Amino acid sequence: MSNYFNTLSLREKLNQLGVCEFMDNHEFLDGVNALKGKKLVIVGCGAQGLNQGLNLRDSGLDVSYTLRKEAIEGKRDSWKNATENNFKVGTYEELIPSADVVINLTPDKQHTSVIKAIMPLMKEGATLSYSHGFNIVEEGMQIRKDLTVIMVAPKCPGSEVRAEYVRGFGVPTLIAVHPENDPQGKGLAQAKAYAVATGAHRAGVLLSSFVAEVKSDLMGEQTILCGLLQTGSILSFDKMMEKGIDAGYAAKLVQYGVEVITEALKHGGITAMMDRLSNPAKIKAFEISEELKQIMRPLFQKHQDDIMSGEFSKTMMEDWANGDKNLLKWRAETGETAFEKTPAGDVKIGEQEYFDNYTLMVAFIRSGVELAFETMVEAGIKPESAYYESLHETPLIANTIARKKLFEMNRVISDTAEYGCYLFDQACKPLLADFMKKVDTDLVGKNFNEGKDGTVDNKTLIAVNEAIRTHQVEKVGAVLRKAMTAMKAIKTA
Amino acid sequence: MKPFNSPSGDFGLSISDLNFKYQQKQVLKGLNWAIRSGEQWVLTGASGSGKSTLAKIIAGSTKGFDGHIELNFKAHTPAKATALYVESWYQFKNLEGVANFYYQQRYTSLQAKDTLTVNAELGAFGRLHNLSVLALDELLSQLGFSELKDSQLIELSSGEHKKLQLVKALWLKPQLLIIDQPYTGLDAASRKNLNQLLDEVTQAGVHLILITNDDELPTCINKIAKLHDGVMEELSSFESSSALPKHYQKTIPSFLQQPPSYTSDLIARMENVSVSYGDKEVLKNINWEVRAGEKWLLKGPNGSGKSTLLSLINGDHPQSYANTLYLFGQKRGSGESIWDIKEHIGLISPEFHWYFDANATVWESIASGLYDSVGLFKQLPYSKSIQVDELVAYFDLSDDKNEFLHTLPLGKQRLVLLARTIIKNPELLILDEPCQGLDQQQTNYFNALVDELCGNGMTLIYVGHQESALPNCLEQKIELENGSVKIIESIKNKDRLSTLVE
Numbered sequence: 001m002s003n004y005f006n007t008l009s010l011r012e013k014l015n016q017l018g019v020c021e022f023m024d025n026h027e028f029l030d031g032v033n034a035l036k037g038k039k040l041v042i043v044g045c046g047a048q049g050l051n052q053g054l055n056l057r058d059s060g061l062d063v064s065y066t067l068r069k070e071a072i073e074g075k076r077d078s079w080k081n082a083t084e085n086n087f088k089v090g091t092y093e094e095l096i097p098s099a100d101v102v103i104n105l106t107p108d109k110q111h112t113s114v115i116k117a118i119m120p121l122m123k124e125g126a127t128l129s130y131s132h133g134f135n136i137v138e139e140g141m142q143i144r145k146d147l148t149v150i151m152v153a154p155k156c157p158g159s160e161v162r163a164e165y166v167r168g169f170g171v172p173t174l175i176a177v178h179p180e181n182d183p184q185g186k187g188l189a190q191a192k193a194y195a196v197a198t199g200a201h202r203a204g205v206l207l208s209s210f211v212a213e214v215k216s217d218l219m220g221e222q223t224i225l226c227g228l229l230q231t232g233s234i235l236s237f238d239k240m241m242e243k244g245i246d247a248g249y250a251a252k253l254v255q256y257g258v259e260v261i262t263e264a265l266k267h268g269g270i271t272a273m274m275d276r277l278s279n280p281a282k283i284k285a286f287e288i289s290e291e292l293k294q295i296m297r298p299l300f301q302k303h304q305d306d307i308m309s310g311e312f313s314k315t316m317m318e319d320w321a322n323g324d325k326n327l328l329k330w331r332a333e334t335g336e337t338a339f340e341k342t343p344a345g346d347v348k349i350g351e352q353e354y355f356d357n358y359t360l361m362v363a364f365i366r367s368g369v370e371l372a373f374e375t376m377v378e379a380g381i382k383p384e385s386a387y388y389e390s391l392h393e394t395p396l397i398a399n400t401i402a403r404k405k406l407f408e409m410n411r412v413i414s415d416t417a418e419y420g421c422y423l424f425d426q427a428c429k430p431l432l433a434d435f436m437k438k439v440d441t442d443l444v445g446k447n448f449n450e451g452k453d454g455t456v457d458n459k460t461l462i463a464v465n466e467a468i469r470t471h472q473v474e475k476v477g478a479v480l481r482k483a484m485t486a487m488k489a490i491k492t493a
Numbered sequence: 494m495k496p497f498n499s500p501s502g503d504f505g506l507s508i509s510d511l512n513f514k515y516q517q518k519q520v521l522k523g524l525n526w527a528i529r530s531g532e533q534w535v536l537t538g539a540s541g542s543g544k545s546t547l548a549k550i551i552a553g554s555t556k557g558f559d560g561h562i563e564l565n566f567k568a569h570t571p572a573k574a575t576a577l578y579v580e581s582w583y584q585f586k587n588l589e590g591v592a593n594f595y596y597q598q599r600y601t602s603l604q605a606k607d608t609l610t611v612n613a614e615l616g617a618f619g620r621l622h623n624l625s626v627l628a629l630d631e632l633l634s635q636l637g638f639s640e641l642k643d644s645q646l647i648e649l650s651s652g653e654h655k656k657l658q659l660v661k662a663l664w665l666k667p668q669l670l671i672i673d674q675p676y677t678g679l680d681a682a683s684r685k686n687l688n689q690l691l692d693e694v695t696q697a698g699v700h701l702i703l704i705t706n707d708d709e710l711p712t713c714i715n716k717i718a719k720l721h722d723g724v725m726e727e728l729s730s731f732e733s734s735s736a737l738p739k740h741y742q743k744t745i746p747s748f749l750q751q752p753p754s755y756t757s758d759l760i761a762r763m764e765n766v767s768v769s770y771g772d773k774e775v776l777k778n779i780n781w782e783v784r785a786g787e788k789w790l791l792k793g794p795n796g797s798g799k800s801t802l803l804s805l806i807n808g809d810h811p812q813s814y815a816n817t818l819y820l821f822g823q824k825r826g827s828g829e830s831i832w833d834i835k836e837h838i839g840l841i842s843p844e845f846h847w848y849f850d851a852n853a854t855v856w857e858s859i860a861s862g863l864y865d866s867v868g869l870f871k872q873l874p875y876s877k878s879i880q881v882d883e884l885v886a887y888f889d890l891s892d893d894k895n896e897f898l899h900t901l902p903l904g905k906q907r908l909v910l911l912a913r914t915i916i917k918n919p920e921l922l923i924l925d926e927p928c929q930g931l932d933q934q935q936t937n938y939f940n941a942l943v944d945e946l947c948g949n950g951m952t953l954i955y956v957g958h959q960e961s962a963l964p965n966c967l968e969q970k971i972e973l974e975n976g977s978v979k980i981i982e983s984i985k986n987k988d989r990l991s992t993l994v995e
Contacts, residue, residue, distance in 0.1 A: 054811060060830040077604035084602035086815035163595045168866025202870055
């Protein structure tokens, strides 16, 4: 198997990278009809598998699960999840041959072996569905020409997919049809029906392509989403330790700060986040984020280049073949950082204090979001895709840091994201060494406004506001946020 | 407030000139109150009168008040020198520290557990307060809770959550124990047990303040007070209910005066329906049929399977797909979606209230009933928004309509969700302990409305533990015991209603 993207002509590369369209409500008027009465068989019954299956069945569709023989005989958790919720469960041989749609919801790493096992059993003209395009695009899996290949990728963990559905809402979701595998032209109708059956049409569906999904997803997760949040958190904590800030306070500021700061991002983009700062702090954060962008731009570009060329997935797959040697080593190292080992102190930090005392993180986030967005767009990815994979997802990852810090964040994201995150973190820290030497506690640990009278120069402030508000990520974001019918807080406590 | 041990002193609470404002509204207005050693109080008052706020101020969890509070503890007594406030609202979190639950969650079987077990929760509480494990086992068996030790918190019903809270409080034995709505969700036997246990702990030096409008009280209660208009008024006897409210005379909005349009005469039919989790059987061979226009009382002790039975009808239970079940004339699992089912039903239950969207306003919460969603995600057509306005006015909620639901007192929140259940004039009303947290006046008011709606032909399934909280229109009853049908019979004589409740 060879990298699918690299087999394409430049024209076709750009063509597939450039697919991205926010789908209007009227696209979903046909409801779940395209899948009604069809036999849907889900491979795998973990969190994503079970919760999607519950939604599909509750939407009136015929759903059953197929598991490996050993999982059934050993009555493993996946078997219990499916049978205890009264789903029919069978082996590949029992269920795949009669399936109209086979939905692969196994972990990325197993895709090649799973697809090789099920493809020969699939009936002529059936559909194969993925929730991530890595196997098709990076591993170059070739699917039988009579089969239709679609993707439905909810942009949330499985538990949220279920929780939002039963509330009568849904989660933002990306759908795609693989152009090499749509022999009957039914792929899009089926993907839309699938999206409706999980409630996605109420929260926003983005029509993408396998290529655009993979290339933007990889870029977002390893740079701004996981990589820079990790680097920024560790550097901020170390700086506060160096300057004698109380360790418990510093740990709490860093652990919860990203969540509070990116909550503003979720509601009103970079503009809203920067507006939470005082005028002098905003100008300062703008200046240092400009500097950060300059320092980090080559690194962001390298990541994008390696993703586009297939270099990144090649090295990562070598590590998979090597028993995850590098991944496990880097994971252990993250667990040993001072930030990870210092428990958050029992101190109260007010909501505004997180902005005032952690201006450095605001600067990190602005620079990271804008850089990731700009780099993706320059590489041929549509601004809408780039928005989703940068700004939109940042608060979701920040939530996991607030819950359980970096080690856990890395454990819950996909292995692919985790691997890329470590690569970025290792390259980024030395790059920022000189920059961090200049940083003092006014930017991290203490209130930036302390001892300042709040005066700013009119012209400077106007120019800074202008630069923030007219950035393309803000323009695209404003439209997309409005289109998502309800901007819901993911967590309620 | 500074609690202290006076060396020769006895237990005592004294409050003078207490003032408290919440969102521009003066809740407590120069309140004075004293509790002396040996006094056991019941605190009554209308929903929203400030009872819970006062309790939180006494227990030290709400600050920002004006006035003087002095709380003295006795030095040598088995009861702990502390004040504990048991909220009527029990919030727990999953292992990741968030409370993003949905009310159907406990019906889904998932191997990766994400909440604590009862045992682990109690263990952590015991370690925190240095409590003896021996005393716990006795308490658990007294409240009939021992079997639930290995259950996940998410699996407990509302009555069981209430018991868990009570177990903790009785285990701790604080010198001042304030319990907000101690009886909500408890069946008759559990209420008796609880009263006995409360009598016992007062012997050990615990002083009680029970916030309730219930008149079935422990014998130790010797003082009754009513919080009214921001001040405390001591009563000579328990004031069970005031005169019928004036709202009662109001005519219901015209869109609710129409009989609901039925799609089928058959509302629900169950044939040998069983539900189990692993080895644990929750429902066993249930046979039951509900026809259009019937009014059912569903009863049975805590944990007998009532909520699970209702979840099958409301399309909320994954195991309904493996059972022989007909809803609104259609066989379950024949291609219908849960939204097709919910469209016919207006539902409220304590769990539904617990896990409702806290970020919805009053108006949005009511409107969301039109789409059976938890929170509003759609724009209403004008004709429907007029109906929401009418219902808001009918329930006297106009002043609150733009408030977030969770900022209102619990009784009022409940009223909002009751309005939500009827907004679409549904064929079937499922009211699972609908009047929990309402005062007597609101309960009468709501039950009169239920009687009127049902008079117009609406079908009703009603769950209630307390006789004072049942509507008159009930005609038939089904009683569950340990997951089986104990009895199905008609209620021939309306006068027998009082004997319906254990």
